[in-house]
Amino acid sequence: MNQALEKLRILADAAKYDVSCASSGLERKNSNGIGNSKSFGICHSWASDGRCISLLKILLTNKCVYNCVYCVNRCSAETKRASLEPEEIAQITIEFYRRNYIEGLFLSSAVEINPDTTMEKMLKSLQLLRETYSFNGYIHAKIIPGTSSGLINKIGILADRISVNIELPSESSLQLLAPQKKLSAILSPMDHIHNKINENNDLRKKFKGIDKFAGAGQSTQMIIGASKENDYLILNAAQQMYHKFHLKRVYYSAYMPVVSSSLLPVPSSPPPLKRENRLYQADWLLRFYFFKADELIDLSSPFLDLDLDPKMSWALRNMHQFPIEINRVSYEELLRVPGIGVRSAYKIVAQRRRAAVKYEHLAKMGIVVKRAKYFITCCGKYYGKISLKPETIKNALFPEINAEQQLTFWDRN
Ligand code: SF4
Structure with missing residues (x-):
């Protein structure tokens, strides 16, 4: 042993x-x-x-x-x-x-x-x-890319979750850093697994006693920061994979400089953990908040803001859509308000069937009022007490972000 x-x-x-x-x-x-x-x-x-x-x-x-x-x-x-x-x-x-x-x-x-x-x-x-x-x-x-379909079919019956790592989201980066891997050889098993899961679900509806194929679905992993891809490209690649292969999760892995090579970022660079965190937050918005990748980020500013979470960043760039009246707007619109999550949006919708939601109810429903108050009205009243200008709201919420960072932020947006 x-x-x-x-x-x-x-x-x-x-x-x-x-x-x-x-x-x-x-x-x-x-x-x-x-x-x-x-x-x-x-x-x-x-x-x-x-x-x-x-x-x-x-x-x-x-x-x-x-x-x-x-x-x-x-x-x-x-x-x-x-x-x-x-x-x-x-x-x-x-x-x-x-x-x-x-x-x-x-x-x-x-x-x-x-x-x-x-x-x-x-x-x-x-x-x-x-x-x-x-x-x-x-x-x-x-699953290693290049594995034959017959083997994937057998493994999928025995495993709860299977995954094929994409590692780098473009053919050119794969060619440079993982020359034996081809994007098509990675995407093709993902497609096969997706089809097998669908086929298996259909069979299980018709016949009893059929084993589940990858009952917990499939996932993948992307390395962040080892290659030149920006967040716009990474988030769009993730969105496409969620859409096309119905992945359960895309995992983002900040590149750890464990080996040195002239093709890689210098070993002294710290792992881009904050960037990884922002990508996870944006990914969450794609999966549960009905956001599209190109709403969160665009090519003119292709990296997520490191100072603000992606939903707050989006809201401040789209102040013309606020404030919204929480007693009237749809569940999907509620989800776009900073400080309102999936559960609290659901609670608002359930509560207002009985009676109007009042401002004093919000905290008890799990809403982060100190964030949300700048983006909503409640029974027609605005409680933010400051102007709806994005700079003013940002200063009120994040006074710790210094003037120099603010300038950078507004330049980029
Ligand atoms: S070199 Fe590393 S990442 Fe590449 S196939 Fe081998 S174990 Fe996987």
């Missing part, structure tokens, strides 16, 4: 750059009780019902025949290499599960020999877990 643990340490460490779930970093020694936990390999993810679940996050192997410039596991990198056999993966997962460390598995891999050979091993691991060990926990399996 010690040898397997050493392999696990290497492969869990190698998996940490995939952000589909975040590492917990938890370490707890067994001092006077049962069990202990190691800091590597355990990460947290969220189920569709909002539950936080802990996953064992590992690579099948970090021996890669590809040479993606940004990757610590690329074939030309000097790093400790290891591979786990399917039986080892199944045993480790079951051991961790029995000790209550994890509720599921996140299994990815480098490309050992070729995509199909690697994915055969992944399939075997999942078969052992599901069929031999009767493991019913959550499994997220990464």
Whole structure:
């Protein structure tokens, strides 16, 4: 088991750059009780019902025949290499599960020999877990671009979620930084998975006893900051993938300078974490707030504002649409007000069927009144107490943003 643990340490460490779930970093020694936990390999993810679940996050192997410039596991990198056999993966997962460390598995891999050979091993691991060990926990399996459709079909029946990482959102960046990957070879399995999910849903409506295919859907990941793409391009690519392949999530991963290359940003640059955060916020607006990418950002100013969240930034650029009367406008219009979220918009709509919503009700409904008051009227009255000019509202809300930043903001907008 010690040898397997050493392999696990290497492969869990190698998996940490995939952000589909975040590492917990938890370490707890067994001092006077049962069990202990190691800091590597355990990460947290969220189920569709909002539950936080802990996953064992590992690579099948970090021996890669590809040479993606940004990757610590690329074939030309000097790093400790290891591979786990399917039986080892199944045993480790079951051991961790029995000790209550994890509720599921996140299994990815480098490309050992070729995509199909690697994915055969992944399939075997999942078969052992599901069929031999009767493991019913959550499994997220990464599909390597170029994997044959037959293998994807088998893996999709055993895994709850499957994902194909796009990594870089343009053919030219892939050519430069991941020369063995082609955009078409990434998008084509996404399309196949999308069609299989639809086909499976139809079959399950007609016949009983059909297993779910990727019941928790598919997702992808994009690296931010390793290549030249701006937020406009990234957000539009995400929107297209949500629309075309019905992805459950696009994950954005701020580029970590783990290797140096003249093709990459200088290693001293800090990871663009704020940019990553703004992209997640904008992504949320695409998925739950009925925004379109080109409303949030346009080519004349192709990066999201780092000082303001995308919804506030949009609202301040569109003050001609405000204030709106919360007792009259649609659910979709309510969602556009800074400080009003999905739940509070729903509560407003439900409440006003009974009686008009009054200003004093707003805080109790979960609305962030100190933001929303500049964009709404309540029973015809405006409570913002200042003019509707965007500069004035921005100063009132964010006095900490200094004059120089404000100038930059207005220049860009
Ligand atoms: S395929 Fe590219 S990104 Fe994936 S492990 Fe190999 S070198 Fe890294």
